[in-house]
Amino acid sequence: MSKPIEIRNPRTGKYDYVIIPPPEKLLVQQCHRLRRAQKSWFDLGLDGRIDTLLEWKDAINSMRDKLMEALVIDTGRLSVSKLEIDSFVTSIDRWCRLSSRLLQDKEKGTSISFINVQQTAVPYGLVGVISPWNFPLLLSTIDTIPALLAGCAVIVKPSEITPRFMAPLMNAVNAVPKLRDILTFIEGDGKTGATLVENVDLVCFTGSVETGQQVAIAAAQRFIPAFLELGGKDPAIVLESADIELATSAILWGSVVNSGQSCLSIERIYVAKNIFAEFYHKLIAKAHQLNLAYPTLESGEIGPIITERQAAIINEHLQDAVAKGAVIHCGGEVEEIGGGWWCHPTVITEVNHEMKLMNEETFGPIMPIMSFSTVEEVIELANDTFYGLSAAVFSESRDEALEIARKIDAGAISINDAGLTSMIHEAEKNAFKFSGLGGSRMGASALTRFLRKKAFLIKTKDNYDPWWFNQ
Secondary structure, eight states, X not given: OOOOEEEEOTTTOOEEXXXXXXXXXXXXXXXXXXXXXXXXXXXXXXXXXXXXXXXXXXXXXXTHHHHHHHHHHHHSOSHHHHHHHHHHHHHHHHHHHHHHHHTOXXXXXXXXXXXXXXXXXXEOSEEEEEOOSSSHHHHHHTTHHHHHHHTOEEEEEOOTTSOTTHHHHHHHHHTSHHHHTTEEEOOOOHHHHHHHHTTOSEEEEEXXXXXXXXXXXXXXXXXXXXXXXXXXXXXXXXXXXXXXXXXXXXXXXXXXXXXXXXXXXXXXXXXXXXXXXXXXXXXXXXXXXXXXXXXXXXXXXXXXXXXXXXXXXXXXXXXXXXXXXXXXXXXXXXXXXXXXXXXXXXXXXXXXXXXXXXXXXXXXXXXXXXXXXXXXXXXXXXXXXXXXXXXXXXXXXXXHHHHHHTTSXXXXXXXXXXXXXXXOOSSOOOXXXXXXXXXXXXXXXXXXXXXXXXXXXXXXXXXXXXXXXXX
């Protein structure tokens, strides 16, 4: 019998929910059942799969209030939870619309005039998705929806830190007969996730570098694909010609949305020396206008730090920075209020790359700012990191910004904005360095990576090939 896991409420600090991971034997049986059902799901055809997912969307909309309530309790925030549900529902429509174009078989000629090639693809049988706690709904479904349309069965293990949303979501799954046999969400912790990797045909993982490395090793040992999106330490570069009003607003949002608990958060800010003082004073003024979402969800924009472990990491990074000479201008600590952990938007100067705040993932509403003198210097600073997920560049000149962006070791660079990867899904991107592994979860690859390409080489004329033996 699996041991129950108590779940903490991020706003109150109380343990008010319990999950029970499935016994290993039962989880293995679930994987076998889903894999057997996958053939019928694929045979349904793309139009049938689209109709089924649109039916699921209707079921989700009918349970929207319950899903919202669960997400709010999971994360302690309101506006971002609304955005999660809207983005999730929109993504179903988007993938249903795009899949018909992306999944068409194609036949074309080759370099040999009497040979054609017909391209088709075969889905992986069972996809396993292991997702994190910071965007529980969105990151548990961002890989799931395209995998389903590709014809795969899917089993999802969301984080045990934010599991409440699964109940209303599974009610919506169970309301769609053709979906419930090939899609399920399971409760569990790291041990459950490890068992999952041992029993699927492809794994998608979003989370920490340390756990991602373990997933990659386990997948490699089984010779199955692993698509990993891991941590980030995203830089923002503000050149002297930049619009300071625009840059401070963009960077403030990119740094503190979801209380900074996002892999695409701006975690390092580099500002041209001549505008440095004006920039950080304006950023401080704007940061002061944001309030904690306490005592009510509507009281402000900044929700709680969801996990106690993350609260400790943020405080550790702040204390390390101050001990090494950093200056805090606003915010500056994670404090316990009403049982939850909270942190006001924090602007820090006099920082350097010897501080944890500038080289380890902080995952909080923290804005450390350094000045730079030359373009060469700032590119070196931006690339001085273990990570390579995304970045931002601000300049009056688009050409200048793009020239710098080309030299940054990251997969997606926002120009005169920040965090655009959360809004724009058409652009394919890869994670650099230790920020991830595998194909893009954006653009066409987000769907086609769940397919094994297959080619039919078709002879179109009844002739002897010139390379055959003379007989």
